[in-house]
Amino acid sequence: MRFLSKLDRRTVMRGGFSFGALSLLTGCDLTDNEPVQRVLWNMSFWNDRVQSWLFSANRLAPTYPESAVDRVFRYNAFYPEEQAPRLDPASYRLELSGSVGNKRPWTIERLYQLPQASQITRHVCVEGWSRIGKWSGCPLRIFLERVEADLTAKYVGFICADGYYTSIDMPTALHPQTIMAFTFADQVLPRKFGYPMKIRIPTKLGFKNPKFVVALSVTNNYPGGFWEDYGYNWFSGS
Amino acid sequence: MLHPLVVRITHWLNAMAIIIMIGSGWRIYNWDPLFDFSFPVWMTFGGWPEVSQRWHNEEGLAGALQWHFAAMWLLFVSLVIYIVYGLVSGHFRGAFLPIRPRELLRDTQAALAGRLTHNVGERNAVQKAMYVGVVIVMVLALLSGLSIWKPVQLQELTGLFGGYETARYVHFFCMAAIVLFLAIHLLLTALVPSVLPPMITGRLRARP
Numbered sequence: 488m489r490f491l492s493k494l495d496r497r498t499v500m501r502g503g504f505s506f507g508a509l510s511l512l513t514g515c516d517l518t519d520n521e522p523v524q525r526v527l528w529n530m531s532f533w534n535d536r537v538q539s540w541l542f543s544a545n546r547l548a549p550t551y552p553e554s555a556v557d558r559v560f561r562y563n564a565f566y567p568e569e570q571a572p573r574l575d576p577a578s579y580r581l582e583l584s585g586s587v588g589n590k591r592p593w594t595i596e597r598l599y600q601l602p603q604a605s606q607i608t609r610h611v612c613v614e615g616w617s618r619i620g621k622w623s624g625c626p627l628r629i630f631l632e633r634v635e636a637d638l639t640a641k642y643v644g645f646i647c648a649d650g651y652y653t654s655i656d657m658p659t660a661l662h663p664q665t666i667m668a669f670t671f672a673d674q675v676l677p678r679k680f681g682y683p684m685k686i687r688i689p690t691k692l693g694f695k696n697p698k699f700v701v702a703l704s705v706t707n708n709y710p711g712g713f714w715e716d717y718g719y720n721w722f723s724g725s
Numbered sequence: 726m727l728h729p730l731v732v733r734i735t736h737w738l739n740a741m742a743i744i745i746m747i748g749s750g751w752r753i754y755n756w757d758p759l760f761d762f763s764f765p766v767w768m769t770f771g772g773w774p775e776v777s778q779r780w781h782n783e784e785g786l787a788g789a790l791q792w793h794f795a796a797m798w799l800l801f802v803s804l805v806i807y808i809v810y811g812l813v814s815g816h817f818r819g820a821f822l823p824i825r826p827r828e829l830l831r832d833t834q835a836a837l838a839g840r841l842t843h844n845v846g847e848r849n850a851v852q853k854a855m856y857v858g859v860v861i862v863m864v865l866a867l868l869s870g871l872s873i874w875k876p877v878q879l880q881e882l883t884g885l886f887g888g889y890e891t892a893r894y895v896h897f898f899c900m901a902a903i904v905l906f907l908a909i910h911l912l913l914t915a916l917v918p919s920v921l922p923p924m925i926t927g928r929l930r931a932r933p
Binding site for chain 1: 787
């Protein structure tokens with residue numbers, strides 16, 4: 488199980504280094520050896536902290552006019568487009584776990600009835616490229632309040648139908664532009680962009696915007712993330 | 726003392742940080758090239774791609790990013806110390822100023838003709854202009870880098886650089902200017918090797 492070993496590794500990195508665990512991953516040159524890797528991970532954790540200080544709860548990501556929207560939006564995932572999951576709207580449920588008062592799963596109809604907000608913002612990928620797109624859906628804050636989530640918890644974690652997972656800090660989850668997006672470019676969210684629900688977070692890099700979200704948890708235990716566990720910076724704020 | 730201790734320490738820290746930033750930056754660039762070329766992987770920095778495949782599940786972007794965002798702190802701290810020291814101690818004024826246009830023109834022509842003489846401990850107008858220029862470009866590289874890293878939280882800064890996409894080009898050209906400086910700087914050091922010991926010992930002649 489690759490996921491399990493990745494999670495173990497990140498936990499090891501967070502909690503203090505175990506050379507036993509790392510001997511499985513030994514590299515061979517200067518930049519790949521263990522002490523260097525430890526310094527790099529610690530710098531990344533330091534950057535997490537700096538970014539959470541830089542983050543302002545009221546600072547809005549720049550928004551753009553309709554004319555600025557990129558007509559052809561870029562597909563990006565760790566698998567080709569035709570392998571994107573095909574979720575059945577009738578059987579879809581958003582499962583809730585962790586510090587949430589009301590854990591009743593949500594159907595698509597109920598999600599669509601939530602208050603909706605729209606945004607035209609820039610999606611910035613960790614690879615460097617960016618595209619401007621239009622998304623709309625329910626502000627995550629409204630949803631978290633609705634399900635009586637503990638808003639003082641540290642993390643909100645997401646699990647996706649394609650095996651992807653990621654997590655964000657609570658201040659970002661409560662940011663007014665963090666939305667559960669159900670539409671893209673005024674159309675029902677296309678399959679390749681995460682039907683039926685993508686979390687759109689314009690204050691974070693693209694890989695922190697999970698698609699095909701099927702489960703949400705509110706927790707104080709660091710949930711990690713698919714790329715984050717491989718060494719991509721966890722906070723990855725914009 | 727030709728080069729004060731602070732200048733020597735920050736010189737080598739800056740050098741180390743800049744080389745890491747350039748090498749890791751080239752690898753990051755390769756993931757979404759702005760132009761019709763990529764940097765050969767062996768010239769880039771951030772761990773062996775095969776190891777990265779095992780550690781990061783890809784050919785080295787995560788490693789390059791980790792190096793880039795670690796070394797930026799080294800560069801930031803070292804550059805700030807260097808600049809504050811240079812301004813406060815009068816080192817900049819003494820070493821780099823004045824730069825007179827007439828001298829700059831004369832020395833540039835002499836340098837291009839290969840006739841510029843160099844006495845260790847003295848800086849000609851071309852050198853002065855290049856050192857001042859590269860410090861300014863390094864600051865610009867840091868600022869444009871910040872504006873790419875934080876286009877939301879530092880959106881005014883990103884705006885100054887013409888927005889996110891334009892800031893990427895600014896950052897690239899700052900890198901290119903620094904690489905050009907490095908090439909000339911290393912070439913001149915190779916031509917006049919006696920300038921190297923003072924940047925280590927601080928003295929004109931290394932102690933026997």
